[in-house]
Amino acid sequence: MAELQAEKLSFGRRNFSLQIxxxxxxxxxxxxxxGENGCGKSTLLQLLCGLLSPTxxxxxxxxxNLDELLMARRAKLFSLLPQLSEVIFPFSVYEVVLFGRFPxxxxxxxxxxxxxxxRLLLARLDLLxxxxxxxxxxxxxxxxxxxLARVLNQQAEIIYLDEPNASLDIRHTLxxxxxxxxxxxxxxxxxxxxxLAYRFFERFLFLKQGRLLADVARKDVTPELLKETxxxxxxxxxxxxxxxx
Amino acid sequence: MKRWLWVAFVIALCAACLMGATAINxxxxxxxxxxxxxxxxxxxxxxxxxxxxxxxxSGSVYQLTLKNPLADSFTTGAASSAALGAILAxxxxxxxxxxxxxxxxxxxxxxTLVYRLSLTNGFINPVTMILAGIVMNIVASxxxxxxKYFFEESISSIVxxxxxxxxxxxxxxxxxxxxxxxxxxxxxRQRALHLNLLALDECSAQTMGVNVPRLRSFAFVxxxxxxxxxxSYTGIIGFVGLIVPHIARSLFGxxxxxxxxxxxxxxxxxxxxxxAVARVIIPGGAELPVGIITALLGGIFFLYLLQTRRxxxxxx
Numbered sequence: 001m002a003e004l005q006a007e008k009l010s011f012g013r014r015n016f017s018l019q020i021x022x023x024x025x026x027x028x029x030x031x032x033x034x035g036e037n038g039c040g041k042s043t044l045l046q047l048l049c050g051l052l053s054p055t056x057x058x059x060x061x062x063x064x065n066l067d068e069l070l071m072a073r074r075a076k077l078f079s080l081l082p083q084l085s086e087v088i089f090p091f092s093v094y095e096v097v098l099f100g101r102f103p104x105x106x107x108x109x110x111x112x113x114x115x116x117x118x119r120l121l122l123a124r125l126d127l128l129x130x131x132x133x134x135x136x137x138x139x140x141x142x143x144x145x146x147x148l149a150r151v152l153n154q155q156a157e158i159i160y161l162d163e164p165n166a167s168l169d170i171r172h173t174l175x176x177x178x179x180x181x182x183x184x185x186x187x188x189x190x191x192x193x194x195x196l197a198y199r200f201f202e203r204f205l206f207l208k209q210g211r212l213l214a215d216v217a218r219k220d221v222t223p224e225l226l227k228e229t230x231x232x233x234x235x236x237x238x239x240x241x242x243x244x245x
Numbered sequence: 246m247k248r249w250l251w252v253a254f255v256i257a258l259c260a261a262c263l264m265g266a267t268a269i270n271x272x273x274x275x276x277x278x279x280x281x282x283x284x285x286x287x288x289x290x291x292x293x294x295x296x297x298x299x300x301x302x303s304g305s306v307y308q309l310t311l312k313n314p315l316a317d318s319f320t321t322g323a324a325s326s327a328a329l330g331a332i333l334a335x336x337x338x339x340x341x342x343x344x345x346x347x348x349x350x351x352x353x354x355x356x357t358l359v360y361r362l363s364l365t366n367g368f369i370n371p372v373t374m375i376l377a378g379i380v381m382n383i384v385a386s387x388x389x390x391x392x393k394y395f396f397e398e399s400i401s402s403i404v405x406x407x408x409x410x411x412x413x414x415x416x417x418x419x420x421x422x423x424x425x426x427x428x429x430x431x432x433x434r435q436r437a438l439h440l441n442l443l444a445l446d447e448c449s450a451q452t453m454g455v456n457v458p459r460l461r462s463f464a465f466v467x468x469x470x471x472x473x474x475x476x477s478y479t480g481i482i483g484f485v486g487l488i489v490p491h492i493a494r495s496l497f498g499x500x501x502x503x504x505x506x507x508x509x510x511x512x513x514x515x516x517x518x519x520x521a522v523a524r525v526i527i528p529g530g531a532e533l534p535v536g537i538i539t540a541l542l543g544g545i546f547f548l549y550l551l552q553t554r555r556x557x558x559x560x561x
Contacts, residue, residue: 071455071456074454075453079453080452082446086312087445089314091499102442
């Protein structure tokens with residue numbers, strides 16, 4: 001299993017800069033990245049994935065410098081669900097999810113095992129009914145679930161999910177968070193719904209204006225911390241609706 | 246379906262060989278007709294097929310890498326900037342083998358310019374891309390016309406370059422085209438699965454193990470090589486690469502493992518038929534530049550695509 005390390009990471013762009021002194025995430029941790037819009041959550045994910053190059057600092061996987069890892073190796077270490085994903089041309093849902101097996105296939109075709117894994121995952125994520133429909137004809141939430149299935153199908157050791165529950169209804173959100181927290185992989189995900197994150201994640205990174213404000217376990221998430229991160233008043237125990245799976 | 250397509254292709258090849266200024270009856274040939282069939286018609290029809298396959302394949306790859314259903318060698322400006330390079334090379338007296346090389350260089354420059362112009366925040370704006378391609382075409386056509394007037398005052402050669410046509414065919418050129426097509430096709434075929442992932446957004450494709458910038462550069466160079474060679478030998482034949490990838494996708498799905506082959510095959514079929522029509526449509530043996538026919542078909546198809554895909558096209 002993979003261990004992630006970032007040291008003295010910094011990145012600058014016009015009027016935004018991100019600085020992470022030290023971050024270490026061991027195998028299997030479920031980490032939520034919290035913070036207001038534009039605080040650097042997505043940028044952090046892109047730096048950790050090597051989609052952006054840091055102005056200084058290093059990202060290491062199992063002690064290996066990210067720069068020195070081949071694309072094929074990276075795809076087995078981590079997978080990413082970006083905030084916006086698109087598929088041009090009428091590829092079917094099945095094909096899109098099958099693409100997730102790409103890092104594991106040799107030559108120019110998928111194996112029977114890849115097909116089986118794809119079918120299992122489609123069933124698990126409630127997507128079997130439209131597996132033959134073109135991806136582009138689905139609703140936003142359905143597309144999101146298909147992309148999530150694609151990411152999980154990659155079977156990488158670390159899963160980066162940029163707002164996994166964006167545009168999902170509450171039933172599928174609960175289902176997917178339950179699925180994720182039961183999986184052995186490391187999950188690192190920016191989440192906007194604080195209550196949901198609090199329920200399903202173990203460790204919380206609070207970002208504010210490109211700085212790591214706090215890196216705490218669930219028990220240390222306090223109203224004061226939330227207040228400082230988001231600049232709002234926080235009280236507890238006033239939830240009007242509670243949702244359960 | 247796939248088998249019928251091949252059958253249709255073979256029939257089209259045979260029929261095209263027999264059509265033309267002199268219709269040939271294969272069962273009752275004179276020596277002259279025999280000569281025409283073997284030394285004129287056959288190489289020309291095969292040449293049309295190979296050029297069509299090259300344009301179809303390049304269109305398929307352009308549409309994928311530029312994420313634009315309206316992309317092909319013509320609308321991206323690659324063909325006209327390649328023609329510009331070829332004409333400048335000819336005008337300055339470069340040796341014949343250098344002409345396609347110059348066409349490749351200017352074709353790539355034109356394509357890169359259009360690509361850069363349409364790129365905003367890592368996403369390609371399809372509308373800007375088409376506009377930039379059109380401007381590229383206008384400028385390149387103007388320079389082509391200028392240099393033709395300046396260097397040789399010959400209207401007919403301007404028509405050849407801008408409308409396209411198979412006026413000079415030789416077995417040597419046919420062989421070059423066939424070889425280049427085969428090499429490029431096989432190298433794309435080998436990467437078909439990688440190419441598929443380019444249909445996804447760049448972040449997803451990259452984290453799935455595809456080196457996106459490198460694969461895209463390779464696709465640009467290889468597809469433009471096809472266009473550069475086709476343009477150097479036959480002028481600008483537009484829209485073949487726009488039409489056939491769509492037909493191939495609606496017949497056999499979007500998977501590039503099929504689309505590469507069937508875009509090529511349909512491109513060959515389309516151009517063989519268009520050329521046969523160009524040879525017989527004017528009574529009395531005169532020939533129409535084949536680009537006029539493909540432009541007519543392609544223009545209508547372009548409008549159809551604009552109409553059916555408008556919503557998604559403008560709003561991403």
